[in-house]
Amino acid sequence: MISQAENVTLTQVGAGTPMGELMRRYWMPALLSWELAEPDGEPVRVKLLGEELVAFRDTDGRIGLLDEFCPHRLVSLWLGRNEDCGLRCVYHGWKFDVDGQCVDMMNEPEDSDFPSKMTTTSYPTIELGGVIWAYMGPKEHMPPPPKFEWAAVPATHRHVTKNIQECNWLQALEGGIDSAHATILHRTLRVDTPHAGLRVDSPHVQGKPPELEVDITDYGYRYAGIRSLGDEGNHVRAYHFVMPFHQIRASQRGYRGQAGPVGFLASGHMWVPMDDHNVMVWNWDLSYDEPIEEQERVDMDRGYGRGPEHMLTDFRTRVNRDNNWMINRSVQKTETFSGIDGVNAQDVAVQESMGHIVDRSRENLSRTDMAIIYARRQLLQAARSVAEGGTPPGVGDNYYMLRPSQAILPVGVDWRDALWDDLYPDGSQSRNGTK
Template sequence: MLTEEQNKLLTEVEGEALMGRYMRERFWIPCARVDSLVADGAPKLVRLLGKNYVAFRATDGRVGMFDEACPHRGVSLTLARNEDCALRCIFHSWKFDVSGRAVEVPSEGERSASFAQKVKLNHYPTFEGGGLLWVWLGDGAPPPRPPLPFLDLAPEQVWISRTLSACNWLQGVEGTLDSVHVGTLHQSWIAKVRDSKRNETIGHTLNVPPRYEVAETPYGLRAAALRRLNEDQQYVRVTEYVMPFISLVPGSMSDREGSMFISVPMDNQNHMLFWGFWKEDALHEPLNERGLRTDERDLDHYASFKGDRENAWGQDRAAMADGHFTGFLDCLLQEDVVVQASMGRIVDRTREQLCASDVAVVRARRRLLNELAMFERDEQGIAPRDPELAVVRPIDMVSGAGTGWRELLAH
């Protein structure tokens, strides 16, 4: 249980909120799917930490990212023409190149060139990796890229989706650290994957609730969910939490594949969830993903749903009567998005009644609060700037019942 003040510290990201400043000044932030940015295509609205930005891909393939508002009169640059490696505002035809430099101000006539040199439009560094566009919103030089296993993979080895989620970012993160819910909330979908033989181990989550052990790491937390299968064997499922908003979940008996959950704050009450798969040692066909949905999905609105609290977010009670556990039939991820939204825009953590299986959630909150305190004192916390930090990989395995999971990871 948190105090009201602690809950605000962890959840509020807008303006000069401490968590927002921490994210802005310490981390690269993923903000869009790379494939959603098309050369000379429509500019994309990006909302991060309570502010609006615009991202676009220029004629030559480069990406620009600016404040959304044209510096002239504040018209949205999502309306701009994207051509000739620049955005041109449709109101007065001011033109800005990929670096954010004003190159034409037609309303000034003969003074266009000299006046353009005085125009300031905030431009933000970006890089493309793992199917995502990452942006640096902080002051000064950006840090090294995060230690993620999929950033340098070929496009064929990564599959990524985006969902707009109507709740605070921390609800998204905490859902990824809770392995217990996999075998309850997702049981109908997991049984389907198990029966299809597409994943060797995920079916073990249906057998028995896990015992949790958590260890701190230079980048965040490592959460091990341990399930005893019989007298001789245990199922070990280790999730890597790369603070503040990234969780890496293991694939099937390998540390060279897995799924990513990235809960990026749009503002205090909404976040973007980037969810996908990667596979390092082969070209990746998202077979598991096909088994986790019933129809084709819009990759920029993957787990959207119809309805709200008034109609139980579109839950299908007839399907529940026929045996589906939750009644959300479109895709597995929809179950996560709905239960998080049902908690309210910002869940009141002062009223929770936590139990032993919530240890990873509790430890993550404690670590985040400690990091915020260190940031406020201008002390170095976790090491996002350490270029020597090894790439982080989650793993699951079936091992001897008496073998410690830390020992297994060491090998």
């Protein structure tokens, strides 16, 4: 439980709010590269941290991310003409380059110096890993480009998608780092059900609820869900939370030492606030060795409930609040625990069902909510530190090689000892000094 005031701090992301200012200190995913496929192509609306923006790729391939509304009389530049290295407003022809500089005004005399004095808000961007990232903070604090492993590998080895959830960003983040729900919400009730979910006979569904262990780090924290399998040992899933909204986790298929299909050894999310009531959930998968085949991409999207048949235009899911997430009560009785089709849809349903911004002062947290408690604490601390002129954690470039891990370990073996080299294959974190 946190206070109502803390809840407000954590959930509001507009300019000038503590959390909004914290977020503005990081590079944030704004668009998939393919949304701006070609020079002089269609502009795209982007909503980030409560700001309405428009993105375009200019004639030279450079990306502009501008205030959506023309500074003349506030017409949407999304209607604009993307031509000759600039986006031109269709109302009176003011034209802006990718840096937000006005380069022409069709309603002004040719010798006017008004255009050179006119600028509009523009944010720097960088293209990495099939994603266009934006930096919306003070220029003097711009961090180095994000260096996540999934964003550095060839396109053949990663799979990146995004979908909108109609709830505050923190609800979605908390759903993602709450590993305890996975074996409950997502379980199937029969091994032969055609519906997607965690098989009811899988070891971690069969095991007891997990014990969570969390270690604070300089990038956020690492944490493990540990489920006792009795004499067989402990099933351990080890994750990373990277400030302010990244999760790196083992995929269901990524078992250490287990024979079977390779690939998809790491997955993760980024929960990027569009505004206080909507979040863009970014989803990535990374294969360390084999390329990810086209069919695997389709199967994976379908399994998560993000296949083409699950999506509306504009990255909204067909299953949503308006149709009660298409819950099927007879499937709920006999096939799957939730009666909602698709793992992603199940997450969306529970998180949206809380309302746009849940009142966390009314919660009753239990032991398995530990990772959530740590994330809130860290976010509040970081927001406070930025408000006081400090530097937030995780803006450096030392988290390039963070990997998740998953294993069944003998009773009594500390997961840190057993999995350390998996978690930090480049040796970027020292094992000394941790518990």
